[in-house]
Amino acid sequence: MLSLVTSLLSLLCTAVFSTASPLEPRAPAWEFNVRGNSGIVALEAIVVSPTLVVIFDRASDDPLQINNHSAWGGLWNLETNEVTALDVLSNSFCASGALLSNGTMVSIGGDPRGFVNNPTIKNGTTGLRLFEPCDDPAGVGCMLFEDPENLHLAEPRWYPASIRIPDGSLMIVGGIHENTGFFNDVERAANSVEFFPPKFGGVPRPSEFLKRSLPANLFPRIFLLPDGKVFMVANNQSIIYDIETGDERILPDLPNGVRVTNPLDGSAILLPLSPPNFTPEVLVCGGTNISDALDPSQISSQTPASDQCSRIVLTEEGIKKGWIIERMLEPRIMPELVHLPNGQILIINGGRSGVAAISNVPDPIGNSNADHPVLTPSLYTPTAALGRRISNAGMPTSEIPRLYHSSVTLTPQGNFFVAGSNPNVDTNLTVEFSSEFRVESLDPPFMSVPRPRILTAPSKIGFGKRFTVPVSIPSNLKASNIQVALMDLGFSSHAFHSSARLVFMDAQLSRDRRSLTITAPPNRNIFPPGPAFIFLTIDDVSSEGQRVMVGSGAPPPQTD
Ligand SMILES: *[C@@H]1O[C@H](CO)[C@@H](O)[C@H](O)[C@H]1NC(C)=O
Ligand SMILES: *[C@@H]1O[C@H](CO)[C@@H](O)[C@H](O)[C@H]1NC(C)=O
Ligand SMILES: *[C@@H]1O[C@H](CO)[C@@H](O)[C@H](O)[C@H]1NC(C)=O
Numbered sequence: 131m132l133s134l135v136t137s138l139l140s141l142l143c144t145a146v147f148s149t150a151s152p153l154e155p156r157a158p159a160w161e162f163n164v165r166g167n168s169g170i171v172a173l174e175a176i177v178v179s180p181t182l183v184v185i186f187d188r189a190s191d192d193p194l195q196i197n198n199h200s201a202w203g204g205l206w207n208l209e210t211n212e213v214t215a216l217d218v219l220s221n222s223f224c225a226s227g228a229l230l231s232n233g234t235m236v237s238i239g240g241d242p243r244g245f246v247n248n249p250t251i252k253n254g255t256t257g258l259r260l261f262e263p264c265d266d267p268a269g270v271g272c273m274l275f276e277d278p279e280n281l282h283l284a285e286p287r288w289y290p291a292s293i294r295i296p297d298g299s300l301m302i303v304g305g306i307h308e309n310t311g312f313f314n315d316v317e318r319a320a321n322s323v324e325f326f327p328p329k330f331g332g333v334p335r336p337s338e339f340l341k342r343s344l345p346a347n348l349f350p351r352i353f354l355l356p357d358g359k360v361f362m363v364a365n366n367q368s369i370i371y372d373i374e375t376g377d378e379r380i381l382p383d384l385p386n387g388v389r390v391t392n393p394l395d396g397s398a399i400l401l402p403l404s405p406p407n408f409t410p411e412v413l414v415c416g417g418t419n420i421s422d423a424l425d426p427s428q429i430s431s432q433t434p435a436s437d438q439c440s441r442i443v444l445t446e447e448g449i450k451k452g453w454i455i456e457r458m459l460e461p462r463i464m465p466e467l468v469h470l471p472n473g474q475i476l477i478i479n480g481g482r483s484g485v486a487a488i489s490n491v492p493d494p495i496g497n498s499n500a501d502h503p504v505l506t507p508s509l510y511t512p513t514a515a516l517g518r519r520i521s522n523a524g525m526p527t528s529e530i531p532r533l534y535h536s537s538v539t540l541t542p543q544g545n546f547f548v549a550g551s552n553p554n555v556d557t558n559l560t561v562e563f564s565s566e567f568r569v570e571s572l573d574p575p576f577m578s579v580p581r582p583r584i585l586t587a588p589s590k591i592g593f594g595k596r597f598t599v600p601v602s603i604p605s606n607l608k609a610s611n612i613q614v615a616l617m618d619l620g621f622s623s624h625a626f627h628s629s630a631r632l633v634f635m636d637a638q639l640s641r642d643r644r645s646l647t648i649t650a651p652p653n654r655n656i657f658p659p660g661p662a663f664i665f666l667t668i669d670d671v672s673s674e675g676q677r678v679m680v681g682s683g684a685p686p687p688q689t690d
């Protein structure tokens with residue numbers, strides 16, 4: 131549909147502009163545009179307001195300075211395309227993060243190491259870094275809060291995963307106690323689950339699943355399901371986890387020995403949930419099928435990655451059917467899967483061969499364990515027939531490789547922030563696959579046509595409640611297809627977007643096309659209480675997102 135609209139539009143524009151001077155606007159199309167310089171390598175990214183993205187790097191020798199040393203945190207301004215340094219106390223390298231039910235962003239875990247140019251840096255493995263809701267469009271006065279003595283994880287975690295759960299708090303899964311060269315290992319693994327704010331006495335709960343999925347189980351891919359349980363993928367294994375009891379139900383392994391968590395990163399995403407049934411489906415793409423018993427000295431940067439996508443419906447019937455396979459247009463290690471407001475999935479970045487991490491294989495390219503960067507994204511259409519879901523028709527090609535330590539997020543403007551890549555230990559500007567500071571946007575064709583708008587939205591929306599918003603809809607749109615998406619844009623780190631979620635909401639457009647009556651998700655399992663953006667898509671043309679608070683905005687744990 132999108133491509134149909136695009137080609138119709140381009141036909142139209144070719145006709146209209148056929149005698150145009152070179153200064154006339156180009157036909158609407160997908161485009162990469164370099165927007166600016168991030169000052170630090172944006173290896174983690176999370177949208178924290180309509181205009182701001184928090185980015186993190188390792189404590190290193192980045193050009194962006196604060197208090198006479200290199201910064202490793204920053205606030206990227208989507209309006210001005212400029213970065214402001216954030217003062218971070220502890221090393222946020224390879225952390226995770228998410229938003230709480232009261233809108234506070236939490237960066238979780240990190241690296242124990244210091245850096246010579248940052249003499250005051252603190253050990254980040256138990257790090258909890260809070261960024262309170264920020265109302266200033268440029269982030270003036272907004273800062274990170276850390277109190278390592280009093281506010282910290284129960285167990286050290288480098289490479290953990292974290293998601294917001296139905297009471298609005300965070301579930302934190304896995305990782306390793308300290309930095310590792312490549313794989314996780316039995317002695318140092320954080321094979322446990324804990325919560326922030328703490329639950330169940332604050333004692334981390336051991337997980338057999340994490341034990342079983344060693345050693346390639348860093349950054350587990352985890353999703354909240356509509357029944358309040360949590361689906362997890364690590365290595366080539368999957369389970370459903372009961373938050374209340376800690377029970378783990380073993381699901382089928384990924385087919386064909388494909389492994390998808392760090393350092394053998396594929397990616398995974400919860401497909402859009404739609405009323406009335408909100409049937410959950412998970413898509414897992416890329417990674418590699420090499421054995422996890424190999425020492426990295428036995429792995430090559432040239433070993434083809436996996437082109438496999440595996441999809442499962444998480445109902446009893448779907449679990450019985452198991453994983454259904456489809457193929458990307460190319461193999462990808464470290465791909466990113468990101469929701470579009472119309473329910474399609476962007477597949478972007480990564481390499482065709484090798485594995486994640488830095489200088490472990492005997493034949494690194496520069497210092498990269500991966501090679502042959504994929505520069506052209508694809509779109510995955512979940513509702514299309516099997517075998518016809520993936521296409522790169524009309525997609526642009528970037529000049530910038532995005533391999534290990536890169537990030538992508540949908541923005542409130544409706545385009546994608548694409549940044550980072552640094553398969554090097556610190557800043558290295560002279561090597562192939564050098565430290566990447568250029569920020570690009572990937573702009574959908576609708577960025578250059580008249581778009582629908584949600585003129586205002588209530589600041590809070592209640593579960594199951596109907597609410598009406600004023601809208602404006604360009605007159606050229608017939609409005610034959612109306613989609614309203616409630617979205618968590620996720621925390622991007624290591625080819626995974628923690629908490630990313632798209633829930634479609636039933637919506638009725640008034641006859642005069644000036645107001646839209648929307649029904650919020652029925653309960654906190656479908657969309658856990660917390661900040662979200664609402665996007666309106668009419669005939670595949672998406673609006674900008676309107677920020678709302680789902681639920682009361684109270685701190686976790688929220689109870690009814
Ligand atoms: C930064 O360094 C300069 C020169 O050494 C010094 O005068 C200044 O006080 C330092 N500023 C901070 C915030 O440490
Ligand atoms: C970092 O902190 C953790 C948790 O307190 C501790 O176990 C570990 O030894 C520390 N590592 C270093 C290098 O200081
Ligand atoms: C998953 O990986 C383990 C080894 O890590 C292997 O024993 C098992 O057969 C794999 N499962 C499948 C379905 O290939």
Ligand SMILES: *[C@@H]1O[C@H](CO)[C@@H](O)[C@H](O)[C@H]1NC(C)=O
Binds near residue numbers: 435437
């Ligand atoms: C592993 O992946 C490679 C590259 O995609 C493929 O050629 C090979 O057939 C796969 N092996 C198995 C056992 O699936």
Ligand SMILES: *[C@@H]1O[C@H](CO)[C@@H](O)[C@H](O)[C@H]1NC(C)=O
Binds near residue numbers: 496497557558560561
């Ligand atoms: C960049 O990486 C290359 C390849 O490993 C290495 O020879 C060089 O010393 C590195 N440069 C810096 C500044 O670290």
Ligand SMILES: *[C@@H]1O[C@H](CO)[C@@H](O)[C@H](O)[C@H]1NC(C)=O
Binds near residue numbers: 234260262
């Ligand atoms: C949100 O809740 C967390 C956890 O209780 C707390 O640390 C933080 O200060 C709260 N933020 C706001 C804005 O209430």
